[in-house]
Amino acid sequence: MSEVTKDKTSQLLKKRGSISSVSSPDIKMKEIYGRTKDSVSTVSYADEPSHREDAPRPAVQMENTYQLGPSKCFPVNVVNHILKDVLTNYLQEEKYEPELCRQMTKTIAEVVKARVKDLMIPRYKLVVIIYIGPLENQSLHIGSRCLWDEASDTFSSFVFRNTSLFALATVYAVYLE
């Protein structure tokens, strides 16, 4: 019996160990959002190895709301304005540099997401995509297709250019049915 409990505790300790080894922004986020029991905010980057601790959490069953559509429409124009604002403020004076732009894309993505979240449009999920690249004699095509409900879901995008770089920001808003 004691061996079994020892194994369990060592397993638990191992799991906690893997969470604490995650880079510091994750821990900060968990502290800030720790008060709300159900929601955990995590930040993960594709160029850092991912820790899939979230996967074992069971999906939450939700009750019917009997709502057929969104009570408040997604304000495309306001979001367009936000994108224009953020991109211009962050990139107006910048020259293209690989390291700077790598950080910039991540920062701008987070900032745009935070500002659109602040609009507090209920029941909408957001996907924000940022592309930054140098203005040289290369050709680039970006296209997207979405399978969703035309009546409630929408997107908003903005292209920014200065003398040495271009930036494209797109926000997709998907209604939670």
Next chain:
Amino acid sequence: MEEYQPHHDEIGFNADEAHNIVKECIDAILGGVDYNQNNVNQWTAAIVEQSLTHLVKLGKTYKYIVTCAVMQKSGSGLHTASSCFWDTTSDGTCTIRWENQTMNCIVNVFAIAIIL
């Protein structure tokens, strides 16, 4: 009207499956061709449409967003980042990078669950 029962055995988005599906689509459309300004529009449209069709055939209750960027190889770089506000237990994303001698292709798939 028939009742649609959601899959209870698989929780969350299966990124590997999506990766394979989209990679096959890209190989079929861009495999063996060189970058051509006139055709790029068709290629990006075909890639996103075919990927979407194949993803839908999986029969899962998801809304999909597929984006595709095709770039000529010219020594310049491209940075992309995405930030998503959703339910991490049910929704997911997958990015597929593909390249050949003359071009790079990046496809992003975002899947957002529909709760029935």
